[in-house]
Amino acid sequence: MARSFFADGASPSVHALPGLVLVAGSAVGVSTAPAYVWARQPAAGRRVALVSGGGAGHEPMHAGFVGVGGLDAAVPGEVFTSPHNRQVHAASARVAKPGGIVHVVKNYTGDRINFAIAAERLRAEGHRVAEVLVDDDLGSEGQDVGRRGTGATVVVEKILGAAADTGADLDDLVDLGRRVAARSRTLAVAHGAQTSPETGEPAFEVAAGSVEYGVGIHGETAAATIDRDDLGTLVARMVGDLLAALPDAPEGYLLLVNGLGGTGNLELAHVATEAARVLDEAGRRVRSAVTGTVVSALDMRGFSITLTAVEEDWLPHWFAPHDTVALPTPRPVDDAPAAYADGDGDAREGAPEDREPSVWLAGLAATFDARRADLNALDQRAGDGDIGTNVVNGMQAALRRAPGPDADLAADLAAVAGAFLDDVGGSSGPLLGLVFAEVAGAAEGTADGDLPTALAAGLRAGQDAVSRVGGAVPGDRTLLDALAPAVAGDPPRPLDRDSVVAAIDGARATAGLVATRGRASYLGERALGAPDPGAVVVAIILAAIVGRGLGTPDAGVGDDLDDLVAGR
Ligand code: ADP
Ligand code: MG
Numbered sequence: 001m002a003r004s005f006f007a008d009g010a011s012p013s014v015h016a017l018p019g020l021v022l023v024a025g026s027a028v029g030v031s032t033a034p035a036y037v038w039a040r041q042p043a044a045g046r047r048v049a050l051v052s053g054g055g056a057g058h059e060p061m062h063a064g065f066v067g068v069g070g071l072d073a074a075v076p077g078e079v080f081t082s083p084h085n086r087q088v089h090a091a092s093a094r095v096a097k098p099g100g101i102v103h104v105v106k107n108y109t110g111d112r113i114n115f116a117i118a119a120e121r122l123r124a125e126g127h128r129v130a131e132v133l134v135d136d137d138l139g140s141e142g143q144d145v146g147r148r149g150t151g152a153t154v155v156v157e158k159i160l161g162a163a164a165d166t167g168a169d170l171d172d173l174v175d176l177g178r179r180v181a182a183r184s185r186t187l188a189v190a191h192g193a194q195t196s197p198e199t200g201e202p203a204f205e206v207a208a209g210s211v212e213y214g215v216g217i218h219g220e221t222a223a224a225t226i227d228r229d230d231l232g233t234l235v236a237r238m239v240g241d242l243l244a245a246l247p248d249a250p251e252g253y254l255l256l257v258n259g260l261g262g263t264g265n266l267e268l269a270h271v272a273t274e275a276a277r278v279l280d281e282a283g284r285r286v287r288s289a290v291t292g293t294v295v296s297a298l299d300m301r302g303f304s305i306t307l308t309a310v311e312e313d314w315l316p317h318w319f320a321p322h323d324t325v326a327l328p329t330p331r332p333v334d335d336a337p338a339a340y341a342d343g344d345g346d347a348r349e350g351a352p353e354d355r356e357p358s359v360w361l362a363g364l365a366a367t368f369d370a371r372r373a374d375l376n377a378l379d380q381r382a383g384d385g386d387i388g389t390n391v392v393n394g395m396q397a398a399l400r401r402a403p404g405p406d407a408d409l410a411a412d413l414a415a416v417a418g419a420f421l422d423d424v425g426g427s428s429g430p431l432l433g434l435v436f437a438e439v440a441g442a443a444e445g446t447a448d449g450d451l452p453t454a455l456a457a458g459l460r461a462g463q464d465a466v467s468r469v470g471g472a473v474p475g476d477r478t479l480l481d482a483l484a485p486a487v488a489g490d491p492p493r494p495l496d497r498d499s500v501v502a503a504i505d506g507a508r509a510t511a512g513l514v515a516t517r518g519r520a521s522y523l524g525e526r527a528l529g530a531p532d533p534g535a536v537v538v539a540i541i542l543a544a545i546v547g548r549g550l551g552t553p554d555a556g557v558g559d560d561l562d563d564l565v566a567g568r
Contacts (some may be wrong), residue, residue: 002189004195004197004200006197009053011035011078012056012057012078012079012197013035013056013076013077013078013079014032014033014035016056016059017030017032017035017037017063017076018030018032018303019063019222019326020037020039020059020060020063021031021037021063021064021066021325023325024066024067024324024325025387026041027039027040027041027067027068027323028040028041028063028066028067028325030154030378031090031494034075034084034086034087034090034091035075035076035083035087036053036073036074036075036076036083036087036090036091036094036561037044037063037066037073037074038066038070038072038073038074038091038095038491039066039067039068039070039071039073041067041068042067042068042072042095043068043164045071045166045167046097046103046164046165046167046429047097047098047099047164047167047168048097048100048102048168048169048170048173048175049068049072049073049092049095049096049097049100049101049102049164050071050072050073050098050101050102050157050160050161050164051071051073051074051075051088051091051092051095051101051102051103051104052065052071052073052074052075052103052104052105052153052157053073053074053075053076053077053083053087053088053091053111053115054075054076054077054078054082054083054105054106054108054111055076055077055078055079055080055081055082055083055108055110055111055218055480056076056078056080056081056293056510057079057080057194057218057296057297057298058217058296058297059296060293060294060296060297060325060326060327061154061294061326062074062075062076062153062157063076063327064075064324064326064327064467064495065157065158065161065292065324065326065327066324067318067322067323067324067325068165068321068322068324068548069161069162069165069290069321069322069323069324069329070157070158070161070322070323070324070327071104071157071161071324072095073091073092073094073095074091074292074548075087075091075547077110077538079197079244079264079298080219081110082108082110082111082113082114082219083111083114084114084207084540085113085114085115085117085118085121086118087506088115088117088118089121089122089240090115090116090119092122092127092129093125093127094121096127097151097478099128099169099170099171099357100125100127100128100130101122101127101128101129101130102129102130102131102132102164102173102174102177103118103119103129103130103131103132103168104132104134104153104156104157104160104177104482105114105131105132105133105134105149106133106134106135106148106153107135107145107146107147107148107149108218109145110147111149112133115131116131117156117503118417118523119131119197121370123554124155124320128140130170130171130173130174132156132160132173132174132177132178132181132488133149133178133181134149134150134152134153134156134181134184135147135148135149136148136149136150136151136152136153136181136184136185136186136306137149137150137185137186137187137188137214137216138185138187138214138242138245139187139188139214139215139216139222140212140216141245142216145173147206148216148217148382150186150188150216150217150295150304151186151188151258151294151295151304151305151306152180152181152184152185152186152255152305152306152308153167153295154255154256154258154290154294154295154306154327155180155254155256155306155308155318156180158182158313158317158318158322158327158330159176159177159180159317159318160173160176160177160180160317161317161322162316162318162320162322162543163176163317164333165251165320165373172344172413172414175313177439179311180314181309181467183246183247183249183310183311183538184246184247184306184307184308184309184310184524185242185244185245185306185307185411186256186304186305186306186307187213187214187238187241187242187300187304187305188214188215188216188217188222188260188304188305189211189212189213189214189215189222189234189238189258189302189303190212190215190222190297190300190301190302190306191206191210191211191212191228191301192206192302193206193221193299193300193301194219194260194261194262194297194298194299194300195221195298196219197523199296200540203219204219204221205258206225206300207225207229209228210225210226210227210228211225211227211228211234212224212302213225213226213237214223215260215302216296216297216555217260217295217296217297217304218297219298219300220295227490230271230272232258232274232277232278235271235274235278235305236274236278237276238275238305239275239278239279239282239305239307239368240278240282242305242307243282243284243307246307246309247309248309249284249309249310251285251287251310251311252285252286252287252310253279253284253285253286253287253307253308253310254286254287254288254289254290254305254306254307254308254310254318254330254346255272255276255279255286255288255290255305255306256289256290256291256294256304256305256306256308257269257271257272257275257290257291257292257303257304257305257309258291258292258293258294258295258303258304258305259292259293259294259296259302259310260293260294260295260296260297260300260301260302260303260304261297261299261300262296262298262300262301262302263293263301263302263303264297264413265291267291267292267303267315268292269291271291271303271305272289273292275305276289278492280552285317286333287310287318287332287333288315288318288330288331288332288333289330290327290328290329290330290332290457294326294327303510311357317331318330319331319332321562324359325491328460331334332499334441335475337460354400354402355401355403355404355405355478356401356404356405357399357402357404357405357407357412358403358404358405358407358412359405359411359497360544361398361407361412361415361416362399362546363544363553364395364416364541364544365392365395365396365398365399367540367544367553367554368388368391368392368395368540369392369395370390370523370542371388371565372389372391373388373390374388374565375387375391375533375536375565376388376389378530378531378532378533378536378567379533380567381529381530382515382526382530382532383533385536387422387428387533387534388425388533390424390425390426390428390429391424391428391429391432391498391537393423393424394416394419394420394423394424394432394433395416395419396399397419397420397422397424398415398416398419398420400419401415401418402415402421404416405413408443408444408487409451409545409548410440410443410444410445410446412446412526413439413440413443413545414436415441416436416437416439416440417433417439417440418433418438418563419433419465420432420433420436420472421433421434421437427470428479428533428534428537431466431469431470431479432534432537432538432541433482434462434465434466434469435459435462435465435466435538436462437462437464438458438459438461438462439455439458439459439462439545441458442454442455442457442458442461443455444457448549451495451549452494452495452496452549453494453495455494455545456487456491456492456493456494456499457491457492459483459487459492459495460487460492463480463484463487464481465481466478466479466480467480469566472516475513475514476513476516477513477514477515477516477532478489478508478515478532478534478535478537479510479532479537479538480535481506481507481510481513481532481535481536482503482504482506482507482510482534482535482536482538482539482542483535485502485505485506486499486500486502486503486506486542487499487543488502495542495545495546496523497498497546497550497557499542499544499546499557500539500543500546500557501557501560503535503538503539503542503543503555504543504560504561504564506535506539507531507532507535507536507538507539507564508531508564510531510532510535511528511529511530511531511567512528513528513532514528515532525555529567530567531564531567534567536564538562539561540561540565543555543557543558543561
């Protein structure tokens with residue numbers, strides 16, 4: 001079954017076009033036969049029309065760049081197929097201006113031919129027509145047909161759009177466009193191919209652990225397959241290759257980090273951080289940066305980096321207001337870039353006073369290490385698969401705060417409380433932090449003989465705090481379903497091995513509960529059958545606390561915990 005949502009038998013370009021520009025409202029008109037879109041409210045000062053186009057599959061390029069400060073018309077072909085010259089002709093004729101028409105064309109044979117034929121026809125009808133060719137892709141350097149046109153098309157179109165709005169004439173626009181293209185280079189990488197709309201399968205295979213280096217935007221594999229390095233190393237290589245291919249840029253660079261369709265925004269931002277760092281280390285100045293998916297290759301899992309060796313007088317065009325649906329107006333980067341500056345840091349991070357943990361604290365950390373994968377698996381069934389990781393991170397933070405090898409239970413619990421409250425994400429971390437804080441407080445200064453009573457009271461207070469903050473009560477399928485039975489009674493029974501057994505039984509019973517709180521509630525009955533992971537974590541913690549008093553690490557319920565964690 002095809003893994004795409006294209007309607008069967010539909011022409012993606014024709015059917016997607018109205019949706020693509022829907023958000024432009026009345027600012028952009030749509031023609032479906034032949035397919036093109038055009039700006040209905042172009043800037044008043046424009047004397048020359050800008051028209052671009054190319055195969056579909058690269059959305060939001062080009063239709064997303066139609067409007068004030070952008071294109072006058074955009075012409076999509078079928079997926080990865082040049083538009084027909086009839087489309088280009090019709091779109092150009094519709095938006096033609098007295099000063100002429102500039103075609104912005106990416107360097108592909110089909111595009112060049114169809115735009116050239118359309119230009120011939122338009123000239124025969126009395127229009128002035130000129131072409132700006134974009135050929136920025138370093139991944140295709142050295143081929144007879146020249147470099148492909150990719151990400152820099154956005155840069156060329158943005159700068160030309162703003163210049164056209166100021167009333168620039170055809171010759172000036174063509175000259176400007178060609179200079180911008182000549183001073184722009186792009187490199188793209190991918191670790192996964194796009195889904196073919198025909199077959200619903202990946203268009204090519206990329207072996208695990210490798211990256212296609214210099215990939216195109218039409219599903220072509222790259223000239224080189226390289227080992228997958230960490231992102232910083234990969235970006236450094238890309239930026240290094242780009243800089244080597246560009247002329248000197250005393251005025252700095254425009255940076256475009258572009259997703260190829262299957263790469264998330266968080267990843268793109270990470271790439272941008274690395275690219276800015278590499279450029280800074282190379283003594284190069286970033287004048288402005290744009291990140292986002294602007295030139296895609298369907299859903300290819302990859303990204304491209306475009307650098308433009310900018311000239312000072314292009315910057316006003318680059319920063320000029322841009323009213324199109326797909327490209328926010330670029331902004332200047334400060335002289336002192338903040339993007340990769342150090343944060344305030346965490347005062348505790350790397351604190352010199354790291355002390356040896358107690359045997360108990362180290363043992364609890366080791367227990368969660370060993371159970372991390374199983375806990376994540378439990379959380380995966382009803383949530384997002386991270387509770388084991390969250391708790392392990394919390395215990396690592398607790399070890400960094402360890403009060404010392406001879407710490408008593410209260411001090412160790414206080415360290416865990418602080419760590420969970422401050423350093424652990426998710427729902428369970430801070431909620432467990434509340435419980436730990438109450439138990440630590442109850443244990444502090446308490447004689448050993450009174451600990452069972454004090455601990456039970458502390459856990460009860462913790463239960464109440466969790467209910468107050470999170471709004472859950474026992475029976476909602478949360479960690480409370482292990483905590484509450486362990487401290488049942490009024491006042492609660494002193495904490496002992498039976499309390500742990502009650503917690504385990506309570507946790508096990510959550511397998512039959514439908515969640516009403518937390519992530520599991522989205523799944524309803526689909527989460528049935530496996531115990532709530534937060535409840536399991538509570539049972540493990542209680543076993544450790546009681547075990548410390550008994551002198552047996554897991555209070556003698558290790559096998560029961562094993563079964564519980566394994567969902568048995
Ligand atoms: P997240 O759901 O944010 O990924 P975790 O995976 O760290 O958080 O923790 C999930 C656990 O948190 C659940 O198994 C449940 O026991 C507990 N939990 C979630 N919401 C609540 C709540 N409102 N009250 C008590 N416990 C809760
Ligand atoms: Mg989770």
